[in-house]
Amino acid sequence: MTSEVNPSGIVTDGTNPIDLYIDYSTCVSEAIQSSYYQAVHPVIVDCNPVYYSIKGNKITEETTDRQMVYQLLRSVKEVNNAEIKVAVNKIVNGNRQAVLITDGEYFMPGVTGDNLNNPYLAEEFRTWLKKGHDIYIYSEPYLESNKFNKYRYYMLFTDCTIDNNIQQKFQRSAPADPNVKMFHLSMKAPGVTFDKTYPQINDALSMNEAVSSANNHYEVEEFQTGWEDIYSYLKENAVDAMGNPLPKGDFVMRGLFLKSSDSDAFKISELDVLTYNVYPSYAELRDSITNNGAMPKCTLGEPLSKVFVIDEDIYKKTGEIVLRLDPDFDGSSLSSEGPNLLRVDIVVKKSEENFTTNPQLAQNFKWTSISARNAGRENTSLYESIRQVLIDPQMHPENYSDKVVYTFYLNTLKM
Template sequence: MVYQLLRTVKEVNNADIKTAVNRIVNGNRQAVLITDGEFFTQGITGDNLNNPYLSESFRTWMKKGNDIYIYSEPYVESGKFNKFRYYMLFTNKGIENNINEKFRRSAPQDPNVKMFHLSLVPPKVTFDETYPQVNDALSRNEAKSVVNANFEVEEFQTGWGDIYSYIKANAMDAMGNPLPKGDYIMKGIYLKSDESDAFKIKNIEAVTYNIYPSYVELRDSIASNGKLPKCYTGEKLSKVFVVDEDIFSKTGEIVLRLDPDFDGSTLSSTGPNLLKVDLVVKKSEENFYSNPTVSQNFRWVSISSRNQGRDNTSLYESIRQILIDPQMLPENNSENIVYTLYLNTLVNN
């Protein structure tokens, strides 16, 4: 239905694409723009052969936490010019049943149509079929386990002193059997980049906080006056967990291990340790210039009289200029957390 409606949109020759996109990004609504990407202006610029004329508009929309899905459909104009028709969907993937979801359900599948997704928000994690895979030495309390798309809560019936002894020193399970690479805490979380993603995630970092004092403050504040405290934060801890970078680079699996320098000294010895572990993007790289399977669909041969036969890279450069900007990398933006673990343990004995 949506696809059929889009195909009936009337064509406007020499449309002011730049102004149209500016209106979209300065608004606060979902929108669809269908265009061949050719931005014609008067004077020597002509069809703006190498002008990244949409770069700033795309940047503005993305910085709002929004998404742009661009579908490139090859077609032949006037029976002789190979070009692309672009379906640009301005939306936010947090919107239920957004226009991209509707479009994907309605549009026929065509291997020649490539989609590229512009977003500063990292992809969602996926899980192993047997997840959560927790080291046996942690004595996980399955009854209190909560696994969500964005976070999970786990309770370990062990103190960190024993965890250090069992996992780091002895690398034995609860039955006394040797564990291969036994110092892992949890595994089975995956973050894999797709060819349609704007960025490849190269490294993930585990950032740990002890939030038990804040939890007590929150509990007491609600009990006394029914209000949340003004500040609900935790103490940032060092040398507690690391992500196995070798495994992540090879398979996209996030394996959480004890830091090689972990000795338990940063954890409480007098009270519970309720730890918040944010798995955040540490390093990423653009997935456009180095991804010709998709990016080749964003450049075409000019058919204008002035530039005929030359490559038009205006849309290609509009995208590339954003993705090579360090300020636009996921690790340099606020929404860089891919998953959060809440780990509740006994006193650090």
């Protein structure tokens, strides 16, 4: 069977499209006592994975047979000092979804011991995230050997753009347990939700024969008028459907909200808007198709100045995205020669990591060391692996190649 590759670059079909890595140390050898661990077996088996065992420094492909996967998950025999770092390195340098079940404790005989505060997975996490992918980590608290409070981690390496990905399957099947917390690592800009079926366009414009279409990624608005009239409607004659004046009526669009959760790696603190006139590229494409010519390369060019702004006060207070005319709008950056087909990108301008400032979640990535050398001290190796990634400015959504939250295409007449 030929495997299909998602636009993200990840293989999404084939006989065994998921890799499963199992840490054979105490955390999983005792896991059969865990109702949560047992409850997630069906979804793991149903993903038809390739099963890999991590026994000390040996990583072995055990089986691709579903029945054997089920049996192996229920019969893990303890082999300590799992080579977790090598396993994760294999995952992030591949092109397949993967699941790793481990306690995150990376013990190496010798001076480093249990790598007490060594961010040993930071570079591997960066590698996966820089590809534009996602990591979802479920942390299940458990008592090891009846005396050590630790966590069992279910690390899901996937991409949220894949339909019915391993995270979606796991989320549907895993039992609701308030003690098990999920953390989502991603550089992507967040998605959006609407307070209606799609964003609200100012009544002053929607009464003017506006033609709308929208989905979760972009919206198209076509106004059968020019910018002189649009400016007049918004700045001077802004009224609602009943003809009543609108307060701060110069908004073009509102009713859009970012999807956000306490489990997200980043909180978006500031947004920006970038506006481009793409009519020249559209005209070039149209003419090329008409003349059976080569497909031209579409370029956005430099953003136009002084067209739209985001209402920062409203966003900070309520989280609503309100698009307004720039206070200094004078139309000088718009075309007076032809139509203005505008692409309006709402983009991430500034984000803040949501890990170190989220102690109720971050505490699930620390545990008390059980090694003889560091007994009683806090092991923060996995915590630091995540923290070092998130405090790196280059890993923030505003520095990702695609920082667009939502796009409007506004088709209007010339200025």
